[in-house]
Amino acid sequence: MNARLAAALVAALAAVAVFGGARAQDKDDTAKGIEAYREALKDGNPAELFEMAGEELWNKPAGPKNASLQGCDLGLGPGKVEGAFAQLPRYFADTDKVQDVESRLLTCMSALQGIDTQEYVDARFGTPKKNDLIALATYISGASKDKPVAVTLAHPKARQMYELGKRMFFFQAGPHDFSCATCHGEEGRRIRMQDLPNIMTKEGAAAGWTSWPAYRVSSGQMWSMQWRLNDCFRQQRFPEPIYASDMTVALSMYMAANANGSTVATPGIKR
Amino acid sequence: MNRRTFCAVTAVLSLTVASAAGAQQASWGPGADDTAFATMLQASFRNAGRVTVERLKQDETQAFCSDPQLATSKAAAKQAEAIEAANLASVKWPSDGKWLGDWKSGERIAQSGRGLTWTDSPTQASGGNCYNCHQIDAKEISHGTIGPSLHQYRKLKGGTEQVMRETWAKIYNSKSSNACSNMPRAGHMGILKETELQDIMALLLDPESPVNK
């Protein structure tokens, strides 16, 4: 933390000095305290441990074919990892599908390593198979850090995914009538102390899209966007989304395209 | 999703199309890409815990509110009114005639965001999720802002029969006064029991509740 936290604390103290009024000051103290906390977390993100593990998995021969993933085409050509995540999801001609980083990894594991990926799809989050996929996604996302988000809707199937994702964003169901838009369709809202990005705006979509995969301090786990979406739907009281299903890719496409031009900040660190 | 649910979802979707009455001529969105959307839903969810894909089946309110363009259009104002009336008609008033229960229990229910997810056990009591979106007792600094502050609720609104009735209706079925409110329908959907609703009422409207101190 050091310099960063010290600066945030100084800012917090200055803010307290400027604002009068007991209520305003209370509110300000809370917000500034949380801000200082979040700043302090950024230095030394345990996500780096998962990036290291993901890189090892990428390079290590595995599966019935005893092959590595080094030949995997993430959209920029076989083996090219740097910058690939910033352009995902995208349309892939070989599968004739729009894929995000995690569904693409399944394709590569199946094609290159001969692995039956259904087990990876079915595995629960937090178990070794899912953890491996997420470590890989963390490594791949880290290789796009600071690059601009640049997804294209030029292919008709990419356009369709975007539009279906947009429609899904507003789809209400379940005993609580929740849709994604219930929480992520307005400016400046919070659940408890958690700020909710408005995914319909570029800034909001960027806040949501560009910081996952992220290390969650509450659980000490590394979460990918697929896990993030899975838990959103759990709390929406929906049935469980199938890992890497079209719906999850569609929502990802909606977020990523809305965030176009913003900067990839993965891997992040979150509450 | 099993076949029956799939059919139910498609049926709801075609209802939406009919109600949009040709207003939707775009190539995307409700009415235009219903088949692709239903196919995607069917292929993308699975049963987990006690939660089945049956939950994807929308009621009329949910279907209406899932098309924000339609829901906020002038043309649909009459439809929104009809939805509010239908939701108001569903409200069950307290069977013992008492509006207020125990505010302390109400505070516990308001704090809890649990229940009805696929990871919750069948015996898990549902919470009210209230603090997730509302400020209530000012002592709780960790509160959401999706809904308005309810601090000092009775002091600001008063404790008349009229206020009791409106507040009950809002909590029991939030869509009774606002067709596409973000708030869940705690009574109508069976999230909270009658006594739990009375406890939440007390948290807001009992003069002894910290909310009104």
Place this chain on the structure above:
Amino acid sequence: MGSPMRIRAASKDGVTEVRILMNHEMETGQRRDGAGNVVPAWFIQEVKASLNGKNVMQAQWGPSIAKNPYLAFKVKGGKAGDKVSVTWVDNKGDSRTDEANVT
């Protein structure tokens, strides 16, 4: 058999700042699993660091250090190319040593 640490060591104005991320569950022994059984305590008890083979830092930890621990400390001296070595030992007797060069 622990997983690798991430060690960064940077020298500036005659002081080397060492920042370490360790891979460890850090179970408190107070938590219960889904079946209601207490999850046994499992945590790093001791951390040692050396600069070019000379011991410079020693710490004792309890289970209330956060999961996947982070530690930053400052050593007088040290220059680019010097070797920092860090070892942890946990309460089950497992240990792990990793090294990094000062930049």
Place this chain on the structure above:
Amino acid sequence: MTDKTVGRRWVVKRGAVLAALAAAGMVVPKELFASWNKAAFEGKTADEVVKALGGSSAAASGEVQIIASDIAENGAVVPIQAVSRLANTQQIAILVLANPNVLAAVFDVGPDIVPDFTTRIKMSQTSNVIVLVKADGKFVSATKEIKVTLGGCGG
């Protein structure tokens, strides 16, 4: 993440044999544990910890600094920086009074160390956090309250 991957970039030495024996309950590697102060880590109050570390009391000192945010969004990870400006600082400890066992960490400060440590602790609830410093054989301290809030949907 997999447990057994060995980082290419990392030179790895392990007390593997020793660890295996220890795990099997056959050997307790005493030389590795010799310095772990069991009594201090089982202390339930600040006084008990000070005593177990060899002191009697710890007065507040402006030369001891505890840098942390006033509020932690999650008690599972609370960043703390502990600093001493006292000459001849020998030891720095971090204590969380509301935790079941109050002592979180003790750092020995040798001649080559700047007494300035940053780590992350767990807090079970809102609590006073104490940085305890032993310098010239005497114990002094600094205290700060850190609030722990509930985040997320609570479910």
